[in-house]
Structure formats: structure tokens, C-alpha cells
Amino acid sequence: MTASPTLAVQLAPHHSKGLLLRNPVLWAAGTFGLDGYGAGLSSNVDFQALGAVVAKTTTLKPxxxxxxxxxxxxxxWLLNSIGLQNPGIEAVLKEKAPIWAAWQVPVILSLAGESPEEFGQLAQVAEGTPGVAALELNLSCPNVAGGLDFGQVPSLAAQAAARVKASTSLPVLVKLTPNVTDIVAVARAAEGAGADAVTLINTVVGMALDPERLQPVLPGATGGISGPAIRAIALAMVFKAYRELSLPIVGVGGISCLQDALELMAAGATAVQIGTATFADPTLPQRVVAGLGPFCARRRLASIGGLTGAAHRERPSSTSPSTSAEALKTSKR
Ligand SMILES: Cc1cc2nc3c(=O)[nH]c(=O)nc-3n(C[C@H](O)[C@H](O)[C@H](O)COP(=O)(O)O)c2cc1C
Known part of the structure; x- marks a missing residue:
């Protein structure tokens, strides 16, 4: 009998502590249960089986x-404009972190500041809190005034990442917006400032009109689009970033089945996050985890890490049926 494939992935290979996850499937920020912190999930939702959970973004003030x-x-598609509703970092750390500390699944704390200094301050407040395994910087929320600036200007992204790196002993993921001409330039700036990994992508700016009133549905007119409609955008951005960067990429955007997760990994993601699809089926992330081992076995991969970047190494060809692309087509949805 052959050994079971390794599903563990390392998201911070150059960090002294590393960020070794038991598998590459994460719950995306802001979509974990009713409140973004896991509320209301029924007992058949085995989120502890995931590689990690990203908590809803928190800010300095409520x-x-x-x-x-x-x-x-x-x-x-789903259009949202939540506007980073949250009780503030102190309340989150006081009320939620003790619960996270008792979980076996690592929790990544998502932070949003209004200036590079404030990002640093948030990291300082979180430093040493049991239950927080890593930080994800939300440089990309389209729903607050100025929320996009950090992710759209490479030097600001670098400053925010540098402030956080100077204030924390935890691995730092930097989550970027797709609402830019060149996401790689921003990712490279974050990498240069010491980010351990980049998370690509946050929501895509969009809007919806009320068909009767012909007025925007959202009071602020625009919001962020998520769900299957943005999957191809995430795929392209992860693919491009993998070519040009050397740090690990966490792919997110539009995953609604195992196949989608596999494709994002083949494009270059070391791990993936699932968001919007969990509202319809909160067991999807655990089902994706369950599908990884059989996929590896079919592909004779000793480790799921062998899938990362496969789309760059092999091209489908009529003479070679057993390419990664073929394998993906035949994998179970
Ligand atoms: C209702 C909702 C709330 C979200 N809140 C956050 C958030 O607090 N922080 C963040 O970084 N991303 C947030 N996101 C973005 C998701 O984490 C994810 O990047 C995006 O939705 C794309 O993935 P998906 O298509 O799988 O949902 C939110 C998305 C939705 C739909």
C-alpha cells in the first residue's frame, strides 16, 4: 500500500516560525459564519478540518x-458593501481569541488600518495573543473611504507591510485588490517589505441597479463582487503573480467546487480560500479538503504541493493525454 499523500503546505517558508498548515484550504475573511467569526454554523460544519480560518477584518476602533x-x-455573483463592521480589535481579541486558542485549526487575524502607522499599531495590539496564528493585512477593502488606497499604491502597500513586520513576530499575509492595472507591482512591493505571502484577490468593484427604480441597489452605489463571476480574474492574477514572484500565493475568488480550488493551485496558489460559496454550502471547504487526497492519488502526487504552478509546467497536448489539465478535467467536482 502506498503512503497517503501529504496535504500540508508551508505559507511562510522564510519566517522563523513558519506557517505550516495541515492542508491548503482556508475559510476567507468576512465569510466565516453569520458574523465573520463563525457564528451560526451548524455542527456538521467541520471547520476544524481546514488548513486555517481567516477571521473577519478588524480595525483599531469599532x-x-x-x-x-x-x-x-x-x-x-454577490455584491457586498459591508463596510468593515466589527467591534474593534480589543473586543475581538478579548472575546474571540480565547475561543480560537482552544481550536485545533489556526486562526489568521485580518487587519485594516487607515494609515501605515495604524497597521503597525494593530499588529502591536495583537502581538503575543494566544489563538492568533498569523496576520492578514486587508489592503483591499473597496467598501470604506480610502480602503483601496493601500492596495493600489505599491509604496503604501510596502509601508503598511513594513510597519506590521516591524511590530509582529507572526507570519504576515498581504491581501490585495484586483482593482489595479498591475497587481504584481503591488505584490512585489509587499514582498520587498517582508510579506511572507500574498493573498489574491479581494472583491472586484461592481454595482447593481434596482430594475424598477433604475437606481443603485447599494446606498453607496458600488460594492465588491465575489463568487463564480470573479473566478477567471483570480485565476489570471494568481497565474501572473506566480510567474513573477517567489513568495507563496494564497488564491481566492469564486471557488465553488473542488475543481475550482485545484485550478487555482495549478495556476500558482500554494493554498486557497473559499468565501461566498460557503454561504450556500458551509460544508464546501471541508469537502474540498476531502477531495485533495484522492486527487493526489489519481495524479500520483506524493504531495498536494506538487500541484502548485502545474499550469506553468505542462501544456495540454493532443499527444500527451496525462497532462495536469487532463487530470483536472477528470477530477471529481
Ligand atoms: C460578505 C462578504 C464580506 C467580506 N468581508 C471581508 C473582510 O472583512 N475582509 C477581507 O479581507 N475580505 C472580505 N471579503 C472578501 C473575501 O474574503 C474574498 O476575498 C472574496 O469574497 C472573493 O472570494 P469568494 O469569491 O470566494 O467570495 C468579504 C466578502 C464577502 C462576500
């Missing part, structure tokens, strides 16, 4: 969020 309505949806 935030009420944007006026209602904050969401709209259509075929294959």
Missing part, C-alpha cells in the same frame, strides 16, 4: 459598517 442594504446578488 466600526458600524455601511447603511443597509449591504448586499445584492445575481447569477454567479
Amino acid at each position: 466600526r458600524k459598517g455601511n447603511p443597509l442594504p449591504r448586499v445584492a446578488q445575481g447569477q454567479g
Whole structure:
């Protein structure tokens, strides 16, 4: 009998502590249960089986969020403008971190500041808190004034990442917006400032009109699009970033089945996050985890890490049926 494939992935290979996850499937920020911290998930949702969970983004001060309505949806997309509603980092660390510390799944704390200094301050507040395994910097929320600036200007992204790196002993992931001409330039700036990994992508700016009133559904007119509609965008950005960067990439955007996760990894992601699809099926992340071992076995991969970047190494050809692309086509959805 052959040994079971290794599903563990390392997201911070150059960090002194590293960020070794038991598998490459993470729950995306802001989508973990009703409140972004896991509320309301039923007992059949085995989130502890995942590689990690990213908690909803928290800020220095509590935030009420944007006026209602904050969401709209259509075929294959969700539009949201939550506006970073959260009770503030002190309340989150006091009330949630003790619970996280008792979980076996690592929790990544997502932070959003209004200046590079504030990002550093947030990291300082979180430093040493049991239950926080790593930080993810949300440089990319399209739903707050100035929320996009950090992710759109490479030097600001670098400053925020550098401030955080100077204030924390934890691995740092930097989450970027797709609403730029060149996401790689921003990712490279974050890499240069010491980011351990980049998370690509946050939501894509979009809007919806009320068909009767012909007015924007959201009070602020625009919001962030997520779900299957943005999967091809995430795929292209991860693919491009993998070619040009050397740090690990966490791919996120539009995953709604095992195949989608595999494709994002083949494009270059070391791990993936699942968000919007969990609202319809909160067991999807654990089902994706369950599908990884059989996929590796079919592909004769000793480790799921062998899938990362496969789309760059092999091209489908009529004479070679057993390419990664063929294997992906035949994998179970
Ligand atoms: C309702 C909602 C709330 C979100 N809140 C956050 C957040 O607090 N922080 C963050 O970094 N991303 C947030 N996101 C973005 C997701 O983490 C993810 O990057 C994006 O939705 C794309 O992935 P998906 O298509 O799988 O949802 C949110 C997305 C949704 C739909």
C-alpha cells in the first residue's frame, strides 16, 4: 500500500516560525459564519478540518459598517458593501481569541488600518495573543473611504507591510485588490517589505441597479463582487503573480467546487480560500479538503504541493493525454 499523500503546505517558508498548515484550504475573511467569526454554523460544519480560518477584518476602533442594504446578488455573483463592521480589535481579541486558542485549526487575524502607522499599531495590539496564528493585512477593502488606497499604491502597500513586520513576530499575509492595472507591482512591493505571502484577490468593484427604480441597489452605489463571476480574474492574477514572484500565493475568488480550488493551485496558489460559496454550502471547504487526497492519488502526487504552478509546467497536448489539465478535467467536482 502506498503512503497517503501529504496535504500540508508551508505559507511562510522564510519566517522563523513558519506557517505550516495541515492542508491548503482556508475559510476567507468576512465569510466565516453569520458574523465573520463563525457564528451560526451548524455542527456538521467541520471547520476544524481546514488548513486555517481567516477571521473577519478588524480595525483599531469599532466600526458600524455601511447603511443597509449591504448586499445584492445575481447569477454567479454577490455584491457586498459591508463596510468593515466589527467591534474593534480589543473586543475581538478579548472575546474571540480565547475561543480560537482552544481550536485545533489556526486562526489568521485580518487587519485594516487607515494609515501605515495604524497597521503597525494593530499588529502591536495583537502581538503575543494566544489563538492568533498569523496576520492578514486587508489592503483591499473597496467598501470604506480610502480602503483601496493601500492596495493600489505599491509604496503604501510596502509601508503598511513594513510597519506590521516591524511590530509582529507572526507570519504576515498581504491581501490585495484586483482593482489595479498591475497587481504584481503591488505584490512585489509587499514582498520587498517582508510579506511572507500574498493573498489574491479581494472583491472586484461592481454595482447593481434596482430594475424598477433604475437606481443603485447599494446606498453607496458600488460594492465588491465575489463568487463564480470573479473566478477567471483570480485565476489570471494568481497565474501572473506566480510567474513573477517567489513568495507563496494564497488564491481566492469564486471557488465553488473542488475543481475550482485545484485550478487555482495549478495556476500558482500554494493554498486557497473559499468565501461566498460557503454561504450556500458551509460544508464546501471541508469537502474540498476531502477531495485533495484522492486527487493526489489519481495524479500520483506524493504531495498536494506538487500541484502548485502545474499550469506553468505542462501544456495540454493532443499527444500527451496525462497532462495536469487532463487530470483536472477528470477530477471529481
Ligand atoms: C460578505 C462578504 C464580506 C467580506 N468581508 C471581508 C473582510 O472583512 N475582509 C477581507 O479581507 N475580505 C472580505 N471579503 C472578501 C473575501 O474574503 C474574498 O476575498 C472574496 O469574497 C472573493 O472570494 P469568494 O469569491 O470566494 O467570495 C468579504 C466578502 C464577502 C462576500
